Amino acid sequence: MCAFYVVTLMEVLIFSWEYPPRVVGHLADYVRELAAQLVKNKVKAYVVTYHDFLTGGYDEADGISTYRVTNPVKTHIGVLTWVLTLNQEVERAAANIYYDRSGRQISLIDVHDWHFIPAAVTLKKGLGLPFVYSVDSLEEHRSHGANSPFNMAIKSIEWLGMYEAERLIVKSDWMRDEAYRVYKVPLEKVVVVSPKSGGWVKHVLGVYQSLVGGGGVV
Amino acid sequence: MGARDLAVMMLSWEFPPRIIGGISPHVYYLSRSLARNGVKVYVVTCDFPGAPSREVVDGVEVFRVDSYKNPSPDFASWVYLMNVNMQKEAAAIVRSVGGGVDVFHAHDWLVADAGIGLKHVFRRPLLVTVHSTEIGRRNGIHFDYERMIHETEAWMTYEAWRVVCCSDYMVGHVRWAFGLPGDKLVMVPNGVNADVYARVGGEDLGGFRLRFALPEEKIVLFVGRLVYEKGVHVLVNAVSKVLSKVNAKFVIVGNGYMKEQLSGLIRGLGLGHKVLFTGFVDDDTLRRLQKCADVSVVPSLFEPFGIVALEAMAAGSPVVVSDTGGLSEIVEHDVTGVKVFADNPESLAWGITKVLLDRGYADWLRNNALKKVHEKYDWDRISQQTKDVYSNVLGEYSKSTWA
Numbered sequence: 001m002c003a004f005y006v007v008t009l010m011e012v013l014i015f016s017w018e019y020p021p022r023v024v025g026h027l028a029d030y031v032r033e034l035a036a037q038l039v040k041n042k043v044k045a046y047v048v049t050y051h052d053f054l055t056g057g058y059d060e061a062d063g064i065s066t067y068r069v070t071n072p073v074k075t076h077i078g079v080l081t082w083v084l085t086l087n088q089e090v091e092r093a094a095a096n097i098y099y100d101r102s103g104r105q106i107s108l109i110d111v112h113d114w115h116f117i118p119a120a121v122t123l124k125k126g127l128g129l130p131f132v133y134s135v136d137s138l139e140e141h142r143s144h145g146a147n148s149p150f151n152m153a154i155k156s157i158e159w160l161g162m163y164e165a166e167r168l169i170v171k172s173d174w175m176r177d178e179a180y181r182v183y184k185v186p187l188e189k190v191v192v193v194s195p196k197s198g199g200w201v202k203h204v205l206g207v208y209q210s211l212v213g214g215g216g217v218v
Numbered sequence: 219m220g221a222r223d224l225a226v227m228m229l230s231w232e233f234p235p236r237i238i239g240g241i242s243p244h245v246y247y248l249s250r251s252l253a254r255n256g257v258k259v260y261v262v263t264c265d266f267p268g269a270p271s272r273e274v275v276d277g278v279e280v281f282r283v284d285s286y287k288n289p290s291p292d293f294a295s296w297v298y299l300m301n302v303n304m305q306k307e308a309a310a311i312v313r314s315v316g317g318g319v320d321v322f323h324a325h326d327w328l329v330a331d332a333g334i335g336l337k338h339v340f341r342r343p344l345l346v347t348v349h350s351t352e353i354g355r356r357n358g359i360h361f362d363y364e365r366m367i368h369e370t371e372a373w374m375t376y377e378a379w380r381v382v383c384c385s386d387y388m389v390g391h392v393r394w395a396f397g398l399p400g401d402k403l404v405m406v407p408n409g410v411n412a413d414v415y416a417r418v419g420g421e422d423l424g425g426f427r428l429r430f431a432l433p434e435e436k437i438v439l440f441v442g443r444l445v446y447e448k449g450v451h452v453l454v455n456a457v458s459k460v461l462s463k464v465n466a467k468f469v470i471v472g473n474g475y476m477k478e479q480l481s482g483l484i485r486g487l488g489l490g491h492k493v494l495f496t497g498f499v500d501d502d503t504l505r506r507l508q509k510c511a512d513v514s515v516v517p518s519l520f521e522p523f524g525i526v527a528l529e530a531m532a533a534g535s536p537v538v539v540s541d542t543g544g545l546s547e548i549v550e551h552d553v554t555g556v557k558v559f560a561d562n563p564e565s566l567a568w569g570i571t572k573v574l575l576d577r578g579y580a581d582w583l584r585n586n587a588l589k590k591v592h593e594k595y596d597w598d599r600i601s602q603q604t605k606d607v608y609s610n611v612l613g614e615y616s617k618s619t620w621a
Contacts, residue, residue, distance in 0.1 A: 072373040075365040080291065084298035085370065088331055092338040099341065099620070118302040119335075126309035126339040149289040153299055156288055160302070 251601035253277035301331035385544035439511035444474030459567035508533035
């Protein structure tokens, strides 16, 4: 059945706060691999990410269009304020892709982790673009269950993402159960795609296809 | 735009009944007056206990959004978190009216994120009114927290098609603070609604006045937040100098972090019976107080506009203001009020005493001030000027490509 998924060319926006060459954890390489695999499957992938020094940069390598934005507010008191002001730049880059590059042909957004969820939500509400929230990690585990106002703020953004997303893609059964335990996200919204499994990209594509209206199979 | 009216979406962190400072009445009166002048106005603002999430107020469509009610690490983080909700809801509203919003109009950095985000998502021009600046409020930028806010303000003015300021002083200040080109700035004064004072009853004011002062005491009124930039400590230092010439009661309306310090200073000077701290009072009480004040004092050290002076003038109270910022423009010395040196208790005491001891002079100031209020600071006139700014921006917008 795999071959049938890719008949319709789809254009997808991918948001990630890390992307090579700026590697913070393992998410950067995962997103890069995802984008590359999508391109191989005839999906047009636009990646919007952060970079301090390659800012304003647009490059197209191996079929992946990458847009790097920087924070217009240089001074910050923490990662929370840093992320929240950066989101408007993500919106700007995404809107420019939507109007100019894609000719309004973007089908959906795939947002990785919490950082750019505010941008995905505004774009959904404003332009009617559905989004997938790909969960790599959750604040619950990163901060070992701490509930300071800072942690609560990040959790509230994760909650917003789960509430507004059409689908959650998580990487393990354990994470699916945790998303349910911490946020009570309806399980029918959650799809487990292990990046270690064979055909994982087809699986991701299947999730995308299900949001675009099920078209594409001839 | 075709047959449709020009439509604007106002973004403001406060709108009645949520009143924290001057932005709330400003956005209320401006929106109301714009709506009367044929502009479709949507206001998106923070929620408030008891206020509906959606209503039509005097022809203005008001939307109140969840303002993020979890505990926040600090005020600025709350502002940015609130903006996530504000732009989410605002984006949905714009989409629900078929994109029928021509201009986004944001008021201060408190809604900068939302205004900038909406501008790009819908590709409509952003107008910004800078009511105040961090560098002005703090008299410089000293900490990262302040610098972050300052840079957010700079970013907002960068993204704005036009930056509106309420006084020539603020035009110069904002231009300096953010290094803006002169043609990006436009001055539209703040306004005052003189009608509300005309409606405040006259016959019962004698009894009302007794709640605050003895019949033989003149009332010296201060209205404002009790914070350093408002210069209320200068007034406190002028109290005994005034009292050596004339019997008066100093009524101080408002709250702020300096309250304890100031009342301690008053007690130390043995003047507790001459100075009354009322805290925050309701609109009606405030207007009646402004009507019975023998002089209203605005001793600010930093004042972008000085709406409280204008309100006093509309209420028919003579004003003594420090010669600084927007106050310098509102008041013409010896004609519509008295200007004194800022941060100078002797000078302030001189001005207060002069008004209190010369009835004829006080009436002269009072009458001239009232005339000026109707001439220059009428909301219909101001909304027309604002509408002209929108039209100019849209004219430029229609001739340009989005880049």
